[in-house]
Amino acid sequence: MTNVITRFAPSPTGVLHIGSVRTALYSWLYARQNNGRFILRIEDTDKERSKKEFEDNIIDGLNWLGLNHDEFFRQSDRAVFYKERIIELIAKGAVYISKEEPKEPGERAEVLRFKNPNKVVTFRDEVRGDISFDTTELGDFVIAKDFDTPLYHFAVVIDDFDMGVTHIIRGDDAISNTPRQILIQEALGAPRPIYTHLPMILAPDKSKLSKRHGALAVTEYREEGYLPEAILNFVALMGWNPGNDQEIISLEEMIKLFSLEKVQKGGAVWNIDKLKWFNKHYIKLFPVGKVSDEIFARFPDALREKAEANPKIFGKIIPVIVDHISTFGEVHALAEAGEYDYFFDDPTYQRESLLWKDENEPHVAGQKLQKVLALIDDIDDAFFVPETIKTAIWGYATEAGRGSVLWPMRYALSGRDKSPDPFTLASILGKETTIHRIEGAIKLLLI
């Protein structure tokens, strides 16, 4: 087999969105698993709409995901090559200069048109099989505005030819412009690459996913605290599967497992919940040091100062925080909502909140907490960890009614309806603070 060369060819008229990532991933995987080359080509023939910032965004996103390219091209750097081919095709009689009547401002009085042989073109698509089109309906289509400004259809064909692209993997919205590209190839005497058209990634209403549906740039997912592993894994499974039930697949494994034959025909609806599930999975595998950096970065300033002043506590709450999020971005909102304040400052709360359901009198709850206090006081400082604390209190709690003991204890420590369990809380806060807060609660109950 000849060396595989694939390419990802976005136009820099928008950010790198999730559908493009899937296309880039499959092209990349195919090249990697065949020891081929992967080309990144920026298709910026439209000078009006192309923007450097989008090109930067695309490259940035790809780098972040780890989809590295072996070669890089920009169509705006290749004008001379297109011009040569136009001249060549004019000489062959396949392209002609056409006089036009401009219909809109900006349109030329002269453009270059392709002499359509008006035939039926049949090509094989790796996922859909044979597809036929009668190209007559295309007419003599325009391939360039002038010798220096080729249009997309033309530039693509020249580039794929010049760069030796063997496999074109792209979205199936490009199916219908494949025939005209084949026509140009044939006029040029260029070999026909192997085509694979991927099904679209859809919005919940089944239409092509777009910005209007809240489709985010990859870089925005990064800001929201998604991990590249999660995005890659999830996106890979939209339209492809390894042929078994395996769902957690690393990039390395994907290179081995990927195959065009297992690519789906139908479109796939974007499902953010499943992405979050993947992300949660990968966050748990993320190195602790990096996790705490990510979390720290998303703390509001005030909380950040407290974390810096209490590094021991900050270190201990990392696992607790991780347990409750699926993206790092959620940390910010949770922090703003005061969800982490009680780790650093004594909570304030209503006296009634300390009561378990409605089966307790305040003074009874106070007495129970006094007992808890005594048990905690007996624990050696050096062994103030969840298991020990639990062991110390468990017997009494079971005997007195777990809820009626543990709820007030947990509430005294957190001041919240929802929080980690009281033993974890106590061990995070340390013996001294734990005692202090329970004493506060007792005082409130026994007034």
Next chain:
RNA sequence: GGCUCUAUCGUCUAGUGGUUAGGACGAAAGCUUCUCAAGCUUUAAACCGGAGUUCGAUUCUCCGUAGAGUCACCA
């Protein structure tokens, strides 16, 4: 509208000419330390319709239906 493509649980999907149609997300229930999260267990949930081929179609063929994409001097 023309052309092209597509069709299994709500979603992502596996699968076969004969299966209790499998898994995952989500949902519901239960368990696990009071709450939350996590984890574990369990449950509900699908072959678009009609013909045909066949002993037998979810699977093969055709016709519908539905949805999507595309029809530029954009890419």
